[in-house]
Amino acid sequence: MPLFDLPLDELREYRSASAAPGDFDAFWTGTLAQAREHDLAALFEPVDTGLSTVRVFDVTFAGFGGHPVKGWLTLPAGAEAPLPLVVQFIGYGGGRGLPHEHLLWASTGRAHFVMDTRGQGSAWGGGGDTADPVGGAPAYPGFMTRGIDAPESYYYRRVFTDAVRAVEAARSHPLTDAARTAVLGSSQGGGIALAVGGLVPDLAAVAPDVPFLCDFPRAATLTDRHPYREVGLYLRTHRGRTGDALRTLSYFDGVHFAARGSAPALFSTGLEDQTCPPSTVFAAFNAWAHDDKAIEVYDFNDHEGGGPFQEAAQLRWMRSYL
Secondary structure (H helix, E strand, C coil): CCCCCCCHHHHCCCCCCCCCCCCHHHHHHHHHHHHCCCCCCCEEEEECCCCCCEEEEEEEEECHHHCEEEEEEEEECCCCCCEEEEEEECCCCCCCCCHHHCCCCHHHCCEEEEECCCCCCCCCCCCCCCCCCCCCCCCCCCCCCCCCCCCCCCHHHHHHHHHHHHHHHHHCCCCEEEEEEEEEEECHHHHHHHHHHHHCCCCCEEEEECCCCCCHHHHHHHCCCCCCHHHHHHHHHCCCCHHHHHHHHHCCCHHHHHCCCCCCEEEEEECCCCCCCHHHHHHHHHHCCCCCEEEEEECCCCCCCCCHHHHHHHHHHHCCCC
């Protein structure tokens, strides 16, 4: 696919037309306060994986509504003192998979926590183990329109809350250093990392890779690829609800979380990415509030972005912060 979005010089100046709701901060402060009424109840159970260079723990903690959420905590074998912590979120449709799928960050001598995404984990990888016990109004198949009738019921309210609680759970382990915590993820995982970057004020670094869930008004009308296309297909049936849907989505737009980002950040985008168009990524990057920020641009790549090259860039970049 040739270049289809704005030229690179315009991308570097692009700003989203999406406006944050007036009660955006109050909405999220209240949401997290409700979640914290439930005991975090983080449980770390050792797992015999057959791996000799790392120790793995099967983690359960209380997310949104006190619902149990799963994760993996992986530590370098022999770790005795608190380690810098990397918390990772997963792409659309995937789950936490199996422990041996997540060895990169522990191999650098850091603690690594990967969060299972509620209700997902059935499209690729090693699967997931976290249910979403909350129902919702009629939705287009997928996750983008579940509960879209109101921000209080929207699916990603639960996921983003889970993600904040995941950071809290990972930090509660005695071998993780809360003061040296980074969050990262690719695609949906990048969008979740952006949300956490705007909601958790004391992170050391944030690395959203080809992030999803950004600049909804533009994304939903620019690309015909899923998952963004789910919104248009829902509105094709639910005529006249565009304004209400966009209002709900505005509470979950990565652009607005970026405007509250308080840590150094490394973004990435592919200029041929039709799944998460580069203008939507630049909308979040350009809004990121912390001055220490950078973006890797992959000129001829689609949604795979930099792939292993971006991981290498993250490894180099992270040395300055963790």
